[in-house]
Amino acid sequence: MTIQRYEVFNKVVQLQSITKAGNELNLTQSGVSHAVKSLEDELGLNLLIRNRGGVKLTREGEKVYQHTLNIMNEYNNLNQEASALKGIETGEIKVGTFSSITMYWLPLIIKQFKTEYPNININVIEDEHETVEKYVESGELDCCFTIASNEKNIEFIPLKKDKLLCIVSTENPLSKQDTINLEQLEHYPLIRSRKDWFYEVNELLSQYKINLTVKYEISSDHSMIALVKENLGINIRPELVLTNAPPGIRAIEFDKDIYRIIGLGINNRPSHATKRFISTVTDLYQTI
Incomplete structure (x- = not known):
């Protein structure tokens, strides 16, 4: 149940809405609220500020969110690794991208990847370079397409x-x-x-x-x-x-x-599914 509470809490933070989180997780609004309240009671902290515009993190919630995000990432990595050891490729990858990559590279990448790994889902978020890099750094994305620069806090694969x-x-x-x-x-x-x-x-x-x-x-x-x-x-x-x-x-x-x-930005502990995605991308597009 604790793992589920972390998942619910993370989704509420990312969508900034209890209702939207419930819809995505197939839970009732009261079920989402109960999970978050239960986590707050267990930790003895107020994690969210609720208002008409949605929800946002308290100062304590910001610190807790980083931990619950890391825990869920490690939990998902564990499940992916266990499946791989049994010869089954499963999991989910969250990929950040920018418009020209989305238009000219991503369709072929996804087509090739889904042919080889049909049971691994790919979720795509399109935004500015700096934004998707920050999402990778925080753990909200597994990897992102980005541009080489001297100011990076994530690993870069040209x-x-x-x-x-x-x-x-x-x-x-x-x-x-x-x-x-x-x-x-x-x-x-x-x-x-x-x-x-x-x-x-x-x-x-x-x-x-x-x-x-x-x-x-x-x-x-x-x-x-x-x-x-x-x-x-x-x-x-x-x-x-x-x-x-x-x-x-x-x-x-x-x-x-x-x-x-152009390259891929990744965190320092890529999941099994993310490694498969990186391999597909480099096979198709790496020339340097």
């Missing part, structure tokens, strides 16, 4: 170099060139993407001391490309994002080898 390209309108004079020098960018207005998508570009500009004039800040790839197409500015995007770039746009390589590195 997979592939993804070229950074300058995209311009076919009406822009730069579109006549085969390659672009970084210094040329200073003469054109920049359409900047939202923070997490622009991390690698900021690193690039800082490294080569390039100062660009930001004309627009856009959160949507489609909107940004539409503005570039109308020759309202230029943008720097990874090659993967430009897989299906529309007519009227030209993607041009730089005269330097400029790229980001």
Whole structure:
């Protein structure tokens, strides 16, 4: 019963709702409330603040949640390992991803993985790089697709170099060139993407001391490309994002080898099922 209470408590925290947690766990609202209250009574602590907007953790609850999350992860790992020892591949993997990976890599990964391991479920959460990394670090996700950087608190497995390209309108004079020098960018207005998508570009500009004039800040790839197409500015995007770039746009390589590195972020104790997922991903996409 204690393990179930941990599971219920964790789900309430993650969904920030007793009702939603009950629906996902197939429990009544009163059953969820009773499980959480029983855990609070056992520990002698108030773990949740309940209000009309849902629930959130108390200061004590934040510390307890990290422990209950670790306990449930270890419990699930134990069950997966026991099944594997019996020759049965079961379990669940929680994977973080970002939009271009979701669109261009994940369908093949899931198809291949489910062919080999039909009894292992994959749950996908799409968000910003920094966010999914934090979820892996806390134990809420098993692994995530992310970008190489010098500031990581999780293990990083490099997979592939993804070229950074300058995209311009076919009406822009730069579109006549085969390659672009970084210094040329200073003469054109920049359409900047939202923070997490622009991390690698900021690193690039800082490294080569390039100062660009930001004309627009856009959160949507489609909107940004539409503005570039109308020759309202230029943008720097990874090659993967430009897989299906529309007519009227030209993607041009730089005269330097400029790229980001896509990889997998994992915690230091990956489950049996997570190791299987990592193996599938590296078989399909690892080139470095």
